[in-house]
Amino acid sequence: MTDSKKSSAAEKSTAPKKVPKAAKASKILNVVNPFDQSIIGSVPTVTWNNIDKLLATSYQLHKDTEQWLPAFERISILKKTAVLMSQRADELALLIANEGGKPLADARVEVARAIDGVGLCVQEIAHLTGSQIPMDLTQAGAGRIAYSTKEPTGVVVAVSAFNHPLNLIVHQVAPAIATGCPVLVKPARDTPLSCKVFVDMLHEAGLPPPWCHFVVCDTATSEKMITDPRVAFFSFIGSANVGWMLRAKLAPGTRCALEHGGVAPVIIDESADIEEMIPSLLKGGFYHSGQVCVSVQRIFAPKSNVKAIAQLLADGAAKLIVGNAIDEFTECGPLIRPKEVDRVEAWVDEAVAAGAKLLTGGKRLSNTTYAPTVLLDPPVDAKVSTMEIFGPVVCVYGYSDINKAIAQANSLDYAFQASVFTKDLDVAMKTIRALDATAVMVNDHSAFRVDWMPFAGRKHSGYNTGGIAYTMQDMSQDKMAVIKL
Structure with a gap:
């Protein structure tokens, strides 16, 4: 048809x-x-x-x-x-x-x-x-x-x-x-x-x-x-x-x-299987063009490999097909209203002007679509770091101390679902306990949900x-x- x-x-x-x-x-x-x-x-x-x-x-x-x-x-x-x-x-x-x-x-x-x-x-x-x-x-x-x-x-x-x-x-x-x-x-x-x-x-x-x-x-x-x-x-x-x-x-x-909504954080541990997690993060970040209340938005990765992880995400995001949602091949549809494209564009431009490194995207494709975008190390006080973007934008931050990464993940007034990628059970258990979230996914993206599980936000x-x-x-x-x- x-x-x-x-x-x-x-x-x-x-x-x-x-x-x-x-x-x-x-x-x-x-x-x-x-x-x-x-x-x-x-x-x-x-x-x-x-x-x-x-x-x-x-x-x-x-x-x-x-x-x-x-x-x-x-x-x-x-x-x-x-x-x-x-x-x-x-x-x-x-x-x-x-x-x-x-x-x-x-x-x-x-x-x-x-x-x-x-x-x-x-x-x-x-x-x-x-x-x-x-x-x-x-x-x-x-x-x-x-x-x-x-x-x-x-x-x-x-x-x-x-x-x-x-x-x-x-x-x-x-x-x-x-x-x-x-x-x-x-x-x-x-x-x-x-x-x-x-x-x-x-x-x-x-x-x-x-x-x-x-x-x-x-x-x-x-x-x-x-x-x-x-x-x-x-x-x-x-x-x-x-x-x-x-x-x-x-x-x-x-x-x-x-x-x-939330501003969902993801903690990546040094032991994480990077090849295995990239498809999951791409799905969690760009599913429905990021218009999901538990969409992956803030990714915290060890400084030793943060650039490599961010680049792999950017490479994957750049390949996503943007178009009319009724097209069988579309992977990222439009934002719900043209003014949302204006808002996402303004937030990304603000972050880049303040020092974020743009790895892919960062531009509107039409009045109703925005390119899947990956930002590396945007300022912690930028809108993309502190507010729910509800658009196809994922931010990646480098950390040298996982405790500080968790503290930054917990620093906002919003707390919903979160995730951690690790092969270390001790790290998994510590992060589950430390993250301020109603659900913590281990080795899965933050947007995972089945309809019989409890689903709730904390704080705002x-x-x-x-x-x-x-x-x-x-x-x-x-x-x-x-x-x-």
Whole structure:
């Protein structure tokens, strides 16, 4: 199928269905391919009056326990959704590439992960259990039986990011469905089509529409929705500035999970297998053009071989094919918006002017793409060294003392995932303990993840823990019954 036919097929498959009366649009949002800026589809946006009605419906659904969906129904809906996703996997992968700029090969992996994520939700429903609490440990409790059960926490509002437009939505919405929570989901305005298709699939699989609403709205309306007192749980994936600001404005009692970015460090020990690690670092640094919250950004290598390591990375980066993500051969797609290319260009230019050695890249290739870039020893106070670049840029620093390298890795306000490459067990264990991170990968890049592991940021990088099972626990609450015999 040609690219033009692919684009046409994607537009046709994502044409919005008739919008329910409660969510009639005030405007239409056009969605573009971030590489060539061509319009590939559109979705309706809604006003506060629409969302107010949806919140009221969702709130009443939760309040009326007679309307709660039993576990077997939730299991059936999610299983059917996974089947529908599998049947339309190629379409979903093309859609991810077309609206999000993720290379098609990686988009296919995202679809597979998303399908598995729905399956994980099904498995975890059986683990939403309470326990018996012994009462006769003291005389005061004797003559009683007590046990706890799990209940849905209430209305969930999920606000998502653009970089994994299907899998992130699955991680936020499917756990809500699995736990029995009504959910309103607001995808990134750049990438709403994958979310719309997923929500439609849930409905097609038998989920009554009031249990899951797809909403696209402006910033002010979104904030009003998030901070509404009817919201029991707020799930956010996006920038730290926005996430912390919204958390501060949540209504009393609203629980939340925030997933922000990082400036992921990698420690390379003298014993590391350099030939083996270079492909891993290239994948971790340039996957989705670096637009990943745990993307490899800062690499610390011994001064004795830092130049050789940096040059090998540069040689590999220079060979990466940059282009339209829907092209089968593309390895690095566009940045999500042209202004992000401007920002990355400015940060790299600043670092080079301040003394960083440019080994490859360092230039825009078009309005929407930036060349995969490797910098050697940029200043420690440069933006590329202290802030999440979210672009195809990897920085390499030489060190003479591994303790000082770890201290520099830990010096920022952001802490998410990290990694160490070594063949020395003592070094591995020491680095695991010393790095300020929620997960440390050994002999693998910092962006590794499977969907059943805990996934969370420390400090400015986030709040609470992601991952299917952890999110389902967050969206559930305990209730205890104490029965006097």
